[in-house]
Amino acid sequence: MKAVEGIPRDLRWRSRRGMRELDMLLSRWLEQRWPEATSELRTAYPLLLDCEDDDLWDWLLGRSDPESPALQALVRDIRGVNGRAEPD
Numbered sequence: 001m002k003a004v005e006g007i008p009r010d011l012r013w014r015s016r017r018g019m020r021e022l023d024m025l026l027s028r029w030l031e032q033r034w035p036e037a038t039s040e041l042r043t044a045y046p047l048l049l050d051c052e053d054d055d056l057w058d059w060l061l062g063r064s065d066p067e068s069p070a071l072q073a074l075v076r077d078i079r080g081v082n083g084r085a086e087p088d
Contacts, residue, residue: 007034014049022053025060029078044074060084
């Protein structure tokens with residue numbers, strides 16, 4: 001993973017989930033968006049990492065959405081960075 005200034009080490013580590021596809025989605029967002037992310041997105045990211053991998057996978061693929069509005073906004077942003085369309 002390319003080093004990016006200003007990304008906390010613990011978030012880099014926690015973004016590695018053990019599921020390669022999920023690791024790629026989260027790491028891409030962290031590298032591309034963290035430096036310019038709003039405080040709301042930065043606050044929501046550790047909360048997202050507390051969620052189960054199965055839920056994360058479904059949310060990031062657009063199969064379902066988290067209940068929390070803060071997590072919904074973050075998931076939409078992660079989908080956008082990764083070229084995933086919003087669900088119908």
